[in-house]
């Protein structure tokens with residue numbers, strides 16, 4: 001019979017009383033203006049992101065899924081984990097490939113999905129408990145850059161594998177990424193594992209198309225960040241006064257997703273005790289999405305205290321795939 005999932009809430013359910021305020025003060029209180037991407041994932045944002053993953057232009061999700069379909073058994077064979085932790089788990093849709101492979105090997109004891117989107121997480125936890133009877137699902141509503149100390153300890157029966165899929169690591173800035181990987185290594189014990197999904201550098205036209213899709217779904221997703229501030233902090237952003245500006249930053253090898261003010265405007269954000277004067281043409285960066293090169297991933301993981309064990313990609317031996325999955329050992 002299914003074991004009931006547990007859900008621990010580490011993040012204030014009332015965003016306006018929690019770290020959203022600090023983040024908005026930091027990001028919109030100084031130039032250049034920016035917003036941290038985690039606040040994109042309210043219910044509407046989570047729904048829009050789910051829609052993005054099914055767009056014809058947005059190749060990362062299906063590419064990573066194909067790598068998992070092909071290599072989930074190899075991942076399981078290459079490690080000795082019995083606990084799977086998933087950071088930024090969302091719907092945990094692709095993760096089922098991995099969980100299926102662990103279950104077939106008789107090594108699936110505990111699954112710990114971690115996400116800021118509480119409702120999405122609760123639904124995923126229920127779905128997974130029903131799908132894998134006997135699996136202990138221990139969900140954490142939290143921010144993976146803040147709450148790593150809350151991951152459950154390893155058990156006597158096996159190590160932990162942290163799955164960080166979807167190239168979510170690409171949404172962190174270089175310094176944040178270094179700090180995150182270091183903190184993750186510190187929170188794990190020698191013999192624990194990291195399975196990291198990373199989108200790879202590729203021709204610019206495909207990258208731009210993936211973030212500037214014909215249906216406008218990505219634009220709606222990015223714009224929703226301002227709607228979150230209007231609702232949660234009583235801000236008065238005029239969504240119609242912004243245009244969507246996604247571009248490839250070749251020097252940093254990342255997509256840079258911005259909203260540009262098409263008029264001078266004065267914005268009040270009472271919940272953050274902030275007033276903002278936007279000049280004509282001034283931009284707010286809402287998200288970056290860094291693209292990687294496999295040798296640099298290995299370097300960063302090594303610097304953080306991981307040892308790379310295996311790399312799988314969709315390039316079939318040709319080192320020019322679209323997406324890579326790296327298994328590293330702490």
Ligand code: AVJ
Pocket residue numbers: 052060166167168169170171211218221287288289
């Ligand atoms: C959260 C990393 C999966 O950066 O590609 C998709 C978020 N933003 N389209 C990405 C996103 C706009 C996405 N990930």
